[in-house]
Amino acid sequence: MIQAKINGQIVDFAEKTTIQQFLQARNHKTDRVAVELNGQIVPKSTYEQQEIKAEDTLEIVSFVGGG
Amino acid sequence: MPSQEEIYAALCQRHGKALQDKLQKAKVAIAGLGGLGSNIAIGLARIGVGQLHLVDFDRVDLTNLNRQHYFIHHLGQYKTEALKKQIGKINPYIRVSTDCLKITASNVATLFSDADIICEAFDVPENKAMLVNTVLEQLPDKLLVSGNGMAGYGRSNLIQTKAIMSKFYLCGDNISSNEAQPLMAPRVAICAGHEANMVAELIIEHLGKEAEK
Numbered sequence: 001m002i003q004a005k006i007n008g009q010i011v012d013f014a015e016k017t018t019i020q021q022f023l024q025a026r027n028h029k030t031d032r033v034a035v036e037l038n039g040q041i042v043p044k045s046t047y048e049q050q051e052i053k054a055e056d057t058l059e060i061v062s063f064v065g066g067g
Numbered sequence: 068m069p070s071q072e073e074i075y076a077a078l079c080q081r082h083g084k085a086l087q088d089k090l091q092k093a094k095v096a097i098a099g100l101g102g103l104g105s106n107i108a109i110g111l112a113r114i115g116v117g118q119l120h121l122v123d124f125d126r127v128d129l130t131n132l133n134r135q136h137y138f139i140h141h142l143g144q145y146k147t148e149a150l151k152k153q154i155g156k157i158n159p160y161i162r163v164s165t166d167c168l169k170i171t172a173s174n175v176a177t178l179f180s181d182a183d184i185i186c187e188a189f190d191v192p193e194n195k196a197m198l199v200n201t202v203l204e205q206l207p208d209k210l211l212v213s214g215n216g217m218a219g220y221g222r223s224n225l226i227q228t229k230a231i232m233s234k235f236y237l238c239g240d241n242i243s244s245n246e247a248q249p250l251m252a253p254r255v256a257i258c259a260g261h262e263a264n265m266v267a268e269l270i271i272e273h274l275g276k277e278a279e280k
Contacts, residue, residue, distance in 0.1 A: 031193045031196060036232050043200075061215070064192055067101050067217075
């Protein structure tokens with residue numbers, strides 16, 4: 001297992017977990033999120049390739065309806 | 068009609084000249100002119116933000132009037148035009164540009180290339196995510212303020228502004244609207260106020276510092 005920081009909380013991961021896998025495991029809809037990895041926006045086109053590494057810092061913004 | 072100089076002097080009397088000059092130089096784009104966007108635009112117009120770019124494809128509907136800044140006589144009009152007219156009655160010297168169209172990932176970079184700050188003010192979560200992702204990927208130098216969760220009533224203090232990334236700010240309670248928590252003017256206006264207030268801070272403190280460099 002590795003540890004990374006997601007939205008300010010330390011979370012345990014299996015190695016080689018991709019952003020896509022993590023979002024699905026947390027029931028996030030990929031077309032409703034924005035993901036920042038270590039201060040940089042993660043392009044949606046790379047969610048399936050981008051693996052979360054030990055000590056990464058992720059911010060996941062999940063958008064909701066209303067405006 | 069007051070002259071441009073008279074309105075400028077009145078705003079300087081209220082805000083101070085140094086601050087007013089920063090507001091007057093700023094270019095802010097507002098994406099979506101519903102409950103968030105219409106109220107953001109009115110707030111920024113009142114403090115004399117120099118250039119506002121209003122973007123929406125929709126027309127004013129009777130069901131909008133529970134929270135959006137329009138009047139009976141605007142029903143059926145494009146929101147871009149109805150809002151531009153209102154801004155003209157607050158400060159006719161603000162430069163208002165409009166685009167009456169749907170914002171998609173393919174036109175974001177062109178539409179917003181001129182703006183200092185972009186306000187995301189959509190209703191549908193997929194559209195919010197599309198705009199935020201596209202701006203952060205394609206226009207990384209822009210400051211971006213987004214609204215996320217402002218439905219229902221009460222719980223005023225749960226609406227917050229947070230810096231998510233260095234140039235991306237999120238306002239709201241992150242809870243979706245639903246039948247039990249519909250969108251209503253007071254709480255939508257709180258979130259719009261958060262967005263407009265973040266824009267004011269960014270203009271005065273961030274853009275001001277960039278200009279001094």
